[in-house]
Amino acid sequence: MNNQSSTHTVDILGIPFLNTTEKDFQNILHTKIDEHANTFVVTANPEIVMYAKANPAYEKLIQTADYIIPDGIGIVMGAKMLKTPLQERVTGYDLFIHLLEWGNAHQKSAYFLGAQPGVIRKVRKIVEDNYPFLTIAGIHDGYFGDDRNIVHDIERTNPDMVFVATGYPKQEEFIDKNRSAADALWIGIGGSFDVLTGTVKRAPKSWQQMHLEWLYRVVKEPSRISRLTVLPKYLWQIVKQRFSKKKQVD
Numbered sequence: 001m002n003n004q005s006s007t008h009t010v011d012i013l014g015i016p017f018l019n020t021t022e023k024d025f026q027n028i029l030h031t032k033i034d035e036h037a038n039t040f041v042v043t044a045n046p047e048i049v050m051y052a053k054a055n056p057a058y059e060k061l062i063q064t065a066d067y068i069i070p071d072g073i074g075i076v077m078g079a080k081m082l083k084t085p086l087q088e089r090v091t092g093y094d095l096f097i098h099l100l101e102w103g104n105a106h107q108k109s110a111y112f113l114g115a116q117p118g119v120i121r122k123v124r125k126i127v128e129d130n131y132p133f134l135t136i137a138g139i140h141d142g143y144f145g146d147d148r149n150i151v152h153d154i155e156r157t158n159p160d161m162v163f164v165a166t167g168y169p170k171q172e173e174f175i176d177k178n179r180s181a182a183d184a185l186w187i188g189i190g191g192s193f194d195v196l197t198g199t200v201k202r203a204p205k206s207w208q209q210m211h212l213e214w215l216y217r218v219v220k221e222p223s224r225i226s227r228l229t230v231l232p233k234y235l236w237q238i239v240k241q242r243f244s245k246k247k248q249v250d
Contacts, residue, residue, distance in 0.1 A: 009068075010084045012075060013237055014059070015049050018067045021088045025069065026098055033108065033160050033185050040065045040175055041187040043092030045072025046234040048168050053237070058169045061176050069095075074231060078238045092189045096196075099161060099185075100131050109135035111154055111184075113174075114142040114165030115193040122197040135159075142166040147174065154181040161185045165193045 009016035018025065032039040042048075042065040052059035062068060069090040070076055079086040103110055112123055120141045127136055137159035140150050154162060162184050164171040171188035179186045194200040 010079050010082075010086050012078050012082070013049050013053060013234075013241060015044065015052060015062070015068060017044070017070050017075060017079070017086060018090075019086050020069075020090070022090050022094065025067070025090050026095070026102070028067075029095075029099070029185060030102060036160075036183040038179060038183045039067070039185045040179055041185065042068045042172060043071035043090075043095070043187065043189060044068050044075065046074035046078070047072075047230050049075070050230050050234050050237075051168060055169070058172070061169075062172055064176065065172075074234060078234070081235075081238050082242050092187070093192045093195055095187070096163060096189050096192045099163075100127065100134060103161060104131035104134040107133050107135070108160040109137045109157070110161040110163060111137045111157065111159040111182075112139045112163050112165075112193070113150060114163070114167075114171070114189075115191075115197075115199075117141040117143070119193055119197050119199050122199075123193050126196060142170075147178065151178045151181050154178070154184075158182050159184050161187070163187060163189055163192070165189045165191065167191070 008019055010019050011017075020028070029039070029041075031037075042062045044062070048062075052062060069092075070079070070086050070088075071090065071092045073089060076086050076089045100110075102108075110127075112120065112127070114120070115123065120139055124136060124139050127134060137157035138150075138153045140153070142165065144150060159182055162175075162182065164174055164186065165188070166174065167190055168188065171190070175186045175188060191200055
């Protein structure tokens with residue numbers, strides 16, 4: 001990671017997570033955007049960590065990010081189990097909404113890439129209606145083969161923020177390959193466009209407060225149940241990391 005020294009990160013299975021609060025991280029990003037600093041943010045959960053462990057090229061790629069933030073209660077739990085607690089969970093969706101609001105207040109511009117054609121059209125309408133002072137530099141669905149036209153569009157419009165919502169690993173691979181197209185904030189935000197447009201319902205506040213958003217998603221989309229099998233594997237790896245650290249101390 002480029003901007004953050006190891007003293008400000010917590011190691012979860014070899015992935016360095018930024019140890020910060022949501023508010024402090026928002027302020028970091030405001031400064032980066034104002035300075036036109038090219039910044040790559042990965043919003044990572046246990047699934048992404050386990051995918052990185054199984055795919056060394058992807059692990060290497062995300063470690064070139066400027067910041068990896070704990071988007072997922074499993075990351076916060078893992079840090080606690082390792083006796084290196086993180087200050088707070090920083091969710092990609094909440095960060096996305098905050099940046100839309102802040103970008104609107106400060107007349108910034110953003111490029112939106114991802115989701116199905118019908119969803120991305122709704123994103124345009126919502127942003128135009130709710131964030132009228134945020135310039136939409138460009139918008140494109142997530143179904144593309146050759147990305148050259150999109151990259152040329154980003155170069156031409158030079159946005160302050162590039163939101164890539166194509167899911168991992170595609171979004172991080174796209175950012176890693178193309179981030180030189182604009183000195184912007186580049187951030188992968190998974191299914192955030194689906195949530196923004198109501199295509200996928202976010203868990204009610206009470207479920208969020210109990211850290212059960214993941215369970216709510218499974219209840220609403222039973223097809224996701226197979227993805228839960230990664231959690232026990234992840235927690236087992238955390239236990240192994242904890243005991244290997246304990247042995248080193250002993």
